[in-house]
Amino acid sequence: MSFTYKEWSDTIDRMAGKLLKDLKKGDRALLVYPPSIDFMLAFFACLRAGIIAVPVYPPNPTKLGKDIAQFVSIQGTSGAQVALTSTSYNWAKKAGGLRNMFSKSKTMRWPELKWIVTNKTPYEKLEDKNNTRLLLPAHQIDPSSVAFLQFTSGSTSAPKGVVVRHKNLAHNLTLISDALVGDDALGTPVVVSWLPQYHDMGLIGSWMGAMYTGGCGYYLSPISFMQDPVLWLKLMSRYKCT
Numbered sequence: 001m002s003f004t005y006k007e008w009s010d011t012i013d014r015m016a017g018k019l020l021k022d023l024k025k026g027d028r029a030l031l032v033y034p035p036s037i038d039f040m041l042a043f044f045a046c047l048r049a050g051i052i053a054v055p056v057y058p059p060n061p062t063k064l065g066k067d068i069a070q071f072v073s074i075q076g077t078s079g080a081q082v083a084l085t086s087t088s089y090n091w092a093k094k095a096g097g098l099r100n101m102f103s104k105s106k107t108m109r110w111p112e113l114k115w116i117v118t119n120k121t122p123y124e125k126l127e128d129k130n131n132t133r134l135l136l137p138a139h140q141i142d143p144s145s146v147a148f149l150q151f152t153s154g155s156t157s158a159p160k161g162v163v164v165r166h167k168n169l170a171h172n173l174t175l176i177s178d179a180l181v182g183d184d185a186l187g188t189p190v191v192v193s194w195l196p197q198y199h200d201m202g203l204i205g206s207w208m209g210a211m212y213t214g215g216c217g218y219y220l221s222p223i224s225f226m227q228d229p230v231l232w233l234k235l236m237s238r239y240k241c242t
Contacts, residue, residue, distance in 0.1 A: 189215030
């Protein structure tokens, strides 16, 4: 799936408008997605609407072990009462719930959350019942306001949250841009990445970095990379990665 800048911008704007029907500015929302463009659309829609996104690793719905324990910990710490997800993950979560219901093993359960499927309506039809496009008015973002909450992986201890403000994000992206792009002679920056989207480097360096510098991004799933690491090198060559 690919988007032009205008299609991307308008889609985010309309999605932000729809989210504000269920949430309000300052609310926290867990972003629970498999690797996909749906995650990034939801993330930028949250930024646009003033909703504080909380990217998380999506627990395996069929095996609610350590993954769900960390998920519960992040939900409790962040105070999020809503989770944003995709159709495919929502279906897997429901199917996994039925499987666990009939399983003899004791597994942790999902916390009480309102789940919103953000891609349930086709992107080009993100409109209200009167077919009115839900475009938000332009607004000035306070650099000191919270952009999103970033949690550590929890591999060595309970996940710990970091408050990332808009000015922190802008400063970090400027440093990344200066260090990795710098020379205009290289032309348009091209990113080829398999890094997880909820991961700091994957989210900020790979996805937001490409947009911040006006570059292009080509992305594959971390699972695809693990199955065939050479694929990453082949894509670097094909798309002339800089």
